[in-house]
Amino acid sequence: MNREQLFSIANNWFESQGWKPFPFQTQTWTAFLQGKNGLLNAPTGSGKTYALWLPIILNYIKENPNYKTKHNSGLKAIWITPLRSLSVEIKQAAERVLTDLDIPMTVGIRSGDTSSAERAKQKNKMPDLLITTPESLQLLLATKGYANTFKNCSSIVIDEWHELLGTKRGVQIELALSRLKTIAKNIRIWGISATIGNLQQAQEVLLGVDSEAYHNSVLIKAVIHKKIKVISIIPEKMDTYPWRGHMGLHLIDEVAKIIKASKTTLIFTNVRSACEIWYQRLLEHYPEFAGEMAMHHGSIDRETRLWVENAIRNEELKVVVCTSSLDLGVDFAPVESIIQVGGPKGVARFMQRAGRSGHQPGKESVIYFLATHAIELIEASALKKAVENTIIEDRIPYLNSWDVLVQYLNTLAVSDGFYPNEIFKEIQGTFSYQTITAENWNWILNFITQGSQSLHAYDEFKKVEIDENGCYKINNRMTATHHRMQIGTIVGDAVMNVKYMSGGYIGTIEEWFISKLKPGDTFIFAGKKLELFKIRNMQVLVKKASPKKESKIASWMGGRLALSSQMSELLRQELYRANTDNLSPELKALQPLFQRQRKESIVPSSDEFLIETFKTREGFHAIFYPFEGRFVHEALASLLAFRISLLQSITFSLAYNDYGFELLSDQEIDIEAVLDNNLFSTEYVHHDLQKSLNSTEMARRKFRDIAVISGLVFTGFPGKLVKTKHLQSGSQLLFEVFRDFEPDNLLLHQAYRETFEHQLEEGRLILALERIANQKIIWKQCLKPTPFSFPIITDRLREKLSSETLAERIQKMTASYMK
Structure with missing residues (x-):
């Protein structure tokens, strides 16, 4: 069938639904049928699913003209979704077309929710179209004979690519694609992404730097003006x-x-x-x-x-x-x-x-x-x-995540084994590992076979063996089982199942929250008032609580989000606009607050950086306003506190929010003196950050995740998970061994690098310091707290007081400041 005939099948189907294809859909069909790879940029709810399911099905018709009478079964397309909850809808969308066009293709789902019976069925006979998650794709690569499963696969679609980019799950996808390109010679790779700032780079990460796949690819944008x-x-x-x-x-x-x-x-x-x-x-x-x-x-x-x-x-x-x-x-x-x-x-x-x-x-x-x-x-x-x-953030890709690479190599070693020279070439072609050196590669191979130089006395870290042909394989069954159970890169705090004593399952809660409760305490979770009965085998057993009892509301560590850099830039521009006549309805509504702020201090303009100082019963407050988001402020507050402490003997307690941060002390800071001593200098930032923050402690916490992903520590069997504190102590011990005896350990370096790049956003911090250096510093000695400083001060009080007492205390404070 030629393209015109295939298109008429698609157009007729669209017509039967009462729809008309969008230009971006027909562009995608054309590019796909021409054998191209690509990235489709389309908003949610615009019909992006049919932009790719249809050409996958049309391609099958084109290659199997007798499809109605003779069906060749076997895996033909994979659809990756980061969310299991979307699988059912994606499956229904494909089935709708197949049923209407009377095509005998099968559609299956494989994710953490798939039953073992369904998995066993898939092992014997794969569906034609498979919907799966990044983790389940890795599990398929960990099965014996996976090359046969994938060899005739003609396409793979990565949905919601903007969600995966900039995460270790995205790196997992890059590695899986590097393998699939070799074993499925004619595979087409397509990503679907909502709008992000760096679409071109997103396409490069998906397809691999300077690769054949990238050179034979298109970027298609859906021009749909969403109001x-x-x-x-x-x-x-x-x-x-x-x-x-x-x-x-x-x-x-x-x-x-x-x-x-x-x-x-x-x-x-x-x-x-x-x-x-x-x-x-x-x-x-x-x-x-x-x-x-x-x-x-x-x-x-x-x-x-x-x-x-x-x-x-x-x-x-x-x-x-x-x-x-x-x-x-x-x-x-x-x-x-x-x-x-x-x-x-x-x-x-x-x-x-x-x-x-x-x-x-x-x-x-x-x-x-x-x-x-x-x-x-x-x-x-x-x-x-x-x-x-339409000003939208970039998603910054991860580079050199050695823990994900170690996990991936163990995955290949668990299935059919791998030959290092072949895999090294594939890995070098990915965006994430484009700078990997032969030295890095040899270190990693040594790590999976010998357990790195400081662990080679312990057999449990020697997971991979090399056979007489030079093939790297995991032969120990227990090692293989442990590895398969731990495939994935999402490492959260240990979660515990919440169940009624009578047996009903309610959901999961983090260990740190439950550890603060004792039997008889009540808490609100999933909209229900529950009384803690006891904790058994990582299960929280509860019963319904009396409605009259005082209850805590469940909370999670994955607490607050921080402002993105684009958002903080927009926020500053908007704040500076408060000093003009060009006011939005929101800025007009804030006039009473701005007037009070100007009475006590100033509302800064674009060329000004504001520092406020005042004294209360708590001590001497110094408040700085970079408007850069809480993560940057957390690092900046520690950095400045450290630099000031070099000039005078002083200790601080720190508080921060998205707009600014506070240094509180029992003695006054000589602001002029510290400003004259290059307080905001970009020199020695890395050195000062390491000294100011307990960067070793932060890296130690980061290392726990790296140790889990790379398989250095085992998180336990289902229902018998290892407690967080044991995981923490196990990974801490390894961290200290590497720090003291193997300072060039790549996983140790990665823990520090991720701490500075991802947690402290060191790059953003330096840009903020450069911006402040070009602004005029306005130091206001205020008589009392200002409206801008108030949220920061009260945030610190929250740690000490219950919400009721806090509300009363704030009412009194507000009344006294308004006088």
């Missing part, structure tokens, strides 16, 4: 002294109005504990929502999450309070309104959430922004500008 309407919920009375404590709950009545006026509403919170709190408070204030409201976050059990997703799809629910667990994919058209509680800290995340409303081509998306404290309205104003001008 996004951003509406800020502005309180009638503006706090002059804002604080982060009330989570925006004082606007609960405004939220209820939106819920009542919409068919369906999603309320997005940034963290799971906020999700739990909003759900509880809405039920308390509006009991009529009971039965029409649900909650959705990653720690709630899968059955409940699926029920919620289906209930939204069938319009059985009026409102769902959720976290980023509903950011992606889950395909339901009827959602009318989206409410974002608190700054989403990134433009891409905000637009992704906005796209859940009007989730169909051509429909307008409506998103309400609810600031959890007054200054977040500046963020709302900045987001509006970003949405209008």
Whole structure:
């Protein structure tokens, strides 16, 4: 069949659905059928799934003209999704086309949720089209004879590539693709990505630097102007002294109005504990929502999450309070309104959430922004500008993740073994390992066979053996079992299953939260009041608690998000605009706060950097305002505290938020003297950071994840997981051995590199210091705290006081500062 005939099949099918293909869909079909690889940039809800399922099916028809009478079974295409929850929809989309066109191809799913019976069936006979996750793809590479499974595969699609890029799961995909290119000679590689700032680089990471696949590829952009309407919920009375404590709950009545006026509403919170709190408070204030409201976050059990997703799809629910667990994919058209509680800290995340409303081509998306404290309205104003001008973050790819490479080599050694020269060439072709040297490679081969120089006395680290042909293999069954159970790169804090004593499963909670409770204590989780009965085998056994009992709300370590660099740049521009007449509605609403700020201090302009000092009962406060996000501020606060302590003998306690940071001491800082001593110099930043932060302690924590991913420590069997503290002590011991006896250990270096690059964002920190060096430093000696400093001070108090006492204390403080 020629292309015209194939296209008429696709067009007729689209017509039968009452649709018309978009230009980006037909462009993708054409490029795919020409044998090209590519990256498709298309927003959620625009029909991107059919842009690639259709040409995969058309290609099968083209190569098998007698497909109706003679079907050649075997794996033909793989669709990778980062979220298991999307698999069912992707499968349904493919089946819809196959059924309508009467094509005898089979579609299967393979993920952590796939039953062992289904897996066994797939082992004997693979489906034609397979939907899987990055981890399950690695598990397939860990099976004997995997080359036969993949050799006739004609295409692989990586969905939501923007989510995988810049993560170790993305690196896993790069490595798997490097292998598939060799064993499936005619494979076409396609990625689907929402808009990111560095699309060209995203294409290069996916296909491999300067590779044949990259040179035979296209970047297709869907030109669909998605209308996004951003509406800020502005309180009638503006706090002059804002604080982060009330989570925006004082606007609960405004939220209820939106819920009542919409068919369906999603309320997005940034963290799971906020999700739990909003759900509880809405039920308390509006009991009529009971039965029409649900909650959705990653720690709630899968059955409940699926029920919620289906209930939204069938319009059985009026409102769902959720976290980023509903950011992606889950395909339901009827959602009318989206409410974002608190700054989403990134433009891409905000637009992704906005796209859940009007989730169909051509429909307008409506998103309400609810600031959890007054200054977040500046963020709302900045987001509006970003949405209008489509300013979106870059996703920075990982380089030289040696732990992922070690895991991958063990995966190949568990299945059919590998020959180092062949695999080295493949790995060099990936973006992540393009700078790998022969010396690095030999170190890694030595590490998997001898356990590196400091561990070679211990047989358990000698996992891989070399046979007489020079093939690297894992022959020990126990080693192979341990490895297969630990494939993956997501290392969270140890989670424990929460179950009723009578047997019902509720979800998972982190060990650190439960460790603070004793039997008889009550806590709120998954919208239920639960009483802790006891902990047994990493299981938290609970019973229903009396409604009258005081309860803690479950919280998770994966706490706060930090501002992206694009977001902080937009935020600064918006703040500087407060000194002009060109004010957005949000900036107009903040006028009382700005007036009070100017009375006590200043609102800085673009060429100014503000430092405020004042004295309270707690001591001497020095507050700095880089507006760079909390991660950068955490590092910057430590750096400046260290530099000041070199000039005068002084100790500080530190506090920070997204807007600035505080150095609090019992003695005054001589600001002029420290400024004259190059306080903001970019020289010796790395050295000073290492001295100021306990960078060894941070690297030690980072090393725990590296040790798990590289298989140095075993996390345990299902139901008998190793406790976090044991994992921590095991990995700490290894960290100390490497630090003391093997300082050139690549995994040790990686722990320090990731600490500085990813956790402390050292690059961003240096750029911030360079910017400050070009600004005029304004030092304001204030008589009392200012509106800008107030959220930072109160954040520090939060660590010491319960929320009720904190609210009372803040009321008193506000009253005294307003005098």
